[in-house]
Amino acid sequence: MPLHQKIFFLTIAVGLLLVILELVRRRRLRVEYSWLWIASGATIILLILRYDLLIWMTDLVGAVVTTSTLFFFCILYLALLSLNYSVRLSALTREVKELAQEIALLRADAEGIGGGGGPSGDGSSPVRYNTGLGSTRFSDRR
Amino acid sequence: MSGVLVVIPAWNEAGNLGTVVAELRAERPEDAVLVVDDGSTDGTVEAAREAGTAVLRLPFHLGYGAAVQAGIKLGLRRGYDVVVTFDGDGQHDPADVAALVHAVREGADLVLGSRFLGARSWRGGLLRRTGSAMLAAMTWALTGLRLSDPTSGLKALSPRAQALFAASRFPDRFPDADALVLARRSRLAVAERPARMRRSRNRHGMHDGHRAVAYAFNMFFSLLVAALGQEEDLRG
Numbered sequence: 107m108p109l110h111q112k113i114f115f116l117t118i119a120v121g122l123l124l125v126i127l128e129l130v131r132r133r134r135l136r137v138e139y140s141w142l143w144i145a146s147g148a149t150i151i152l153l154i155l156r157y158d159l160l161i162w163m164t165d166l167v168g169a170v171v172t173t174s175t176l177f178f179f180c181i182l183y184l185a186l187l188s189l190n191y192s193v194r195l196s197a198l199t200r201e202v203k204e205l206a207q208e209i210a211l212l213r214a215d216a217e218g219i220g221g222g223g224g225p226s227g228d229g230s231s232p233v234r235y236n237t238g239l240g241s242t243r244f245s246d247r248r
Numbered sequence: 249m250s251g252v253l254v255v256i257p258a259w260n261e262a263g264n265l266g267t268v269v270a271e272l273r274a275e276r277p278e279d280a281v282l283v284v285d286d287g288s289t290d291g292t293v294e295a296a297r298e299a300g301t302a303v304l305r306l307p308f309h310l311g312y313g314a315a316v317q318a319g320i321k322l323g324l325r326r327g328y329d330v331v332v333t334f335d336g337d338g339q340h341d342p343a344d345v346a347a348l349v350h351a352v353r354e355g356a357d358l359v360l361g362s363r364f365l366g367a368r369s370w371r372g373g374l375l376r377r378t379g380s381a382m383l384a385a386m387t388w389a390l391t392g393l394r395l396s397d398p399t400s401g402l403k404a405l406s407p408r409a410q411a412l413f414a415a416s417r418f419p420d421r422f423p424d425a426d427a428l429v430l431a432r433r434s435r436l437a438v439a440e441r442p443a444r445m446r447r448s449r450n451r452h453g454m455h456d457g458h459r460a461v462a463y464a465f466n467m468f469f470s471l472l473v474a475a476l477g478q479e480e481d482l483r484g
Contacts (some may be wrong), residue, residue: 207318
């Protein structure tokens with residue numbers, strides 16, 4: 107790899123790392139996500155400094171040119187990354203739903219709907235509630 | 249020694265709720281009625297309060313399944329021995345609730361109101377009938393349950409069924425046929441009773457128009473996911 111190419115790509119990679127570190131420092135990026143980005147930046151630097159590793163990998167996977175190897179692994183990496191985001195999004199969606207429902211149920215407790223401000227789930231013994239829903243009844247946790 | 253809670257999920261149903269609640273109240277004066285407001289913007293909350301029901305207000309729109317689930321959670325926590333889910337668009341007939349509640353008290357865990365068992369019921373257009381038949385066949389193949397109307401929104405739940413429906417991983421988009429697969433895997437006793445369905449007055453009904461195709465696709469997919477799911481799905 108010619109020297110001016112190396113310098114150009116190293117500048118980009120180091121710049122990327124600095125941006126990541128700054129984001130972590132300002133708490134804009136959570137630490138647990140940052141290692142992934144730092145590892146990505148480090149991989150770029152490693153491949154610039156040790157171009158022979160890329161050639162070795164190209165031989166290993168049976169590709170013809172090094173750019174194919176590079177693009178293949180980049181795309182694979184991005185695909186896995188977005189899969190990971192989908193999983194996280196699914197978890198967040200479920201958590202937001204649970205929280206929203208819990209807020210509604212707590213508000214119902216506070217307004218005395220369905221339980222007259224009584225315990226909303228942990229009442230271990232039968233308690234008489236004014237349910238606010240029509241009539242008074244026994245309530246017990248199963 | 250406990251009562252019946254009728255849960256009515258409502259998203260922008262201000263125009264329908266008054267009639268729905270009045271009919272329900274007239275038919276079943278003993279039951280507690282809870283409207284779950286799913287982030288409506290049209291005065292649904294006021295309409296429900298005017299009709300004299302308690303309102304469980306979700307802070308923003310979560311969707312039909314999650315709204316129903318919120319109501320079931322309240323029923324479970326308050327210890328109702330039967331929770332009935334009843335659509336807010338006027339398509340269900342309060343007269344059918346009694347048979348469902350009775351079936352739960354006789355030992356069933358999950359009882360569905362079926363428009364195909366009801367003699368005088370509106371059964372939907374050709375597309376909907378075809379979709380229902382296919383879902384019924386799939387449900388039968390996956391669970392061994394012969395149900396004529398697996399997508400019915402009119403359901404009665406025992407405390408065991410309430411606990412399953414309230415589980416955090418329970419399908420919360422459209423808990424219909426996939427809910428039945430999970431119910432079956434949790435060894436709940438599932439039954440069906442005739443119910444008369446009326447043509448929905450709701451323009452954004454999830455089974456109607458162009459949404460039906462998306463709905464059917466989602467439902468078939470959720471069915472498979474439910475059938476392949478893990479035991480974790482069945483816990484809270």
